[in-house]
Structures are given as C-alpha cells and as structure tokens.
Amino acid sequence: MPDTPDLSIILTGASPDHCHAGVSPDHRHAGDAPPAVDITDVRVRPGGRLVLDGCGLTLPAGRITALLGASGSGKTTLMRLIAGLDVAGLETGRVTASDGRPLDGRIAWMAQQDLLMPWARVIDNVTLGDRLRGRPVDAPRAHAMLDAVGLAGTARLRPAALSGGMRQRVALARTLMEDRPVVLMDEPFGALDAVTRHGLQDLACRLLRGRTVLLVTHDPLEALRMGENILVLSGRPAVVLRVTPPPGAVPRPVDAPDLGARLAGLMAVLEARP
Numbered sequence: 001m002p003d004t005p006d007l008s009i010i011l012t013g014a015s016p017d018h019c020h021a022g023v024s025p026d027h028r029h030a031g032d033a034p035p036a037v038d039i040t041d042v043r044v045r046p047g048g049r050l051v052l053d054g055c056g057l058t059l060p061a062g063r064i065t066a067l068l069g070a071s072g073s074g075k076t077t078l079m080r081l082i083a084g085l086d087v088a089g090l091e092t093g094r095v096t097a098s099d100g101r102p103l104d105g106r107i108a109w110m111a112q113q114d115l116l117m118p119w120a121r122v123i124d125n126v127t128l129g130d131r132l133r134g135r136p137v138d139a140p141r142a143h144a145m146l147d148a149v150g151l152a153g154t155a156r157l158r159p160a161a162l163s164g165g166m167r168q169r170v171a172l173a174r175t176l177m178e179d180r181p182v183v184l185m186d187e188p189f190g191a192l193d194a195v196t197r198h199g200l201q202d203l204a205c206r207l208l209r210g211r212t213v214l215l216v217t218h219d220p221l222e223a224l225r226m227g228e229n230i231l232v233l234s235g236r237p238a239v240v241l242r243v244t245p246p247p248g249a250v251p252r253p254v255d256a257p258d259l260g261a262r263l264a265g266l267m268a269v270l271e272a273r274p
C-alpha cells in the first residue's frame, strides 16, 4: 500500500445538487446515498507505542464530523484506516458502511497540500480524474465546477499563478468533478490565513452538503463552524470524546449564539490531560 493516498481517492466528489453558481445536476451518484461509517475496535501500536486501544467512532450519514486532538493522537491514522490505506502498527480495526456495501471507490480525500500538478493548467487539474481513467473529459462541467468555487476565468492558468487559497479552491473543484459519497478532509485549510480559511469553510460546507464528511482539524473554531458532529481524540491511548455542537446549520457564523462559550468548552476538553 502507498504511504500517501493514491489519486483514485484524492480525486473525488460532492453533490453538485448543492452547488451554487449554475453547476449542472449530476446523476452519476444516483442510488449511492451517503452511508454512515462505523469504525470499531481500533488498536494501533506503531513502533511498539500504543496510540489507539480499542477505540471507535461513527460518521453519521450525510453529515460533517469534525475530529480534533493533539498532534500524534491518531487522527490521520483513523482517516487512513477509513480510506483503506496502510496503517503502521495496526493490530485490530473494522470499518463498515451502514448500507452494508464496501467503501472501496466511494471515498474522497482532500489534503492540506493541494496536490495540484504544477505543469498542468487549472482546467487540466480539475479534469485529471477523467483523464487518468481514460474517460472523456466533460469540459462544460469542469468549467461549472470552477465557477462554483469562484474561480471562473482561471482555467488556463498554471497553479503557480494562484494564491494558496485559490489552489485549495481548485482542489475542491477537482473533488467536485468526481462523485463519491464519503469525503475525508485532512486539515484541508490548515495552511491558509484566517480570512481565506473562513471563506473556504463556507464554500466547503455548501458544496459538500449531504455527503458523509470527516474533517480532521487543529482549529477548534473550524470544528465549531463546520462540525455537525464534533469529536475529540484525548489521551494516550486516545479515547473519543463527543462534544455537543453549537445550535444552527453549518457553516455557523463566527458570531453565532453560543459559539464563544462552546469554544471555551472545547478548548478545555483539548487542554485536559486525562
């Protein structure tokens, strides 16, 4: 198994039914309703050190789950397990979908690095999945995806001509070109400034609505804005703690009722040393 996610899972998608800016309906995922995903009995001991010991969590169907936790607590490990990637020191662990079907081919991965091909134009990066698979490229749809992420007019540019935020928007557009019901996001906005990050959180919530999403983040505010289900990996070996999300639909505005108090509470959970 590769150390990094392969393109078949990086290049994946969201429901265009929920996109703005004129994205045409896509029927490729018809009948593939996003399942809940259960992860159970995970024991991981990389290099002889117990990181996770029988822990488990559920990603509710069609919801965004935000997962926080200290560095090294096992967040990426869990994400890799869900994605079917190699996990160092894995002893036990089971991943199942609520519809009983295998998750193979139904998972997307969006990383902190945009993973764009530097030599390829923006439009060619967006259509990379189809081209790699030898499928006809749906150029109108690709342009609609770029439009949806607010990048109309950039199709012919190379990634080097774009800001970090724009590059992550291209990565999101590439995600939209594919059509998978489960999306794994590993600190996707961690490298961006606060204002750009805020805009991308809004965009991602809108474009990924209805998908089963796992968002790994170090940013408690991001978790509170985007999370419909908020989990914290705490301690070593880590246990999974569930934190009640603030009221209201995502993306929650920063001045949403209760958000400040929840932020203080979440910080206390993160700082606790069980």
Ligand SMILES: Nc1ncnc2c1ncn2[C@@H]1O[C@H](COP(=O)(O)OP(=O)(O)OP(=O)(O)O)[C@@H](O)[C@H]1O
Residues within 6 Å of the ligand: 046, 047, 051, 069, 070, 071, 072, 073, 074, 075, 076, 077, 078, 088
């Ligand atoms: N290939 C490996 N060999 C040895 N140890 C590993 C390996 N992969 C992960 N680990 C260890 O497993 C633990 C969990 O790693 P993981 O990457 O899941 O943490 P994380 O919560 O995602 O951390 P971060 O927030 O820093 O990305 C860490 O202590 C890490 O050093």
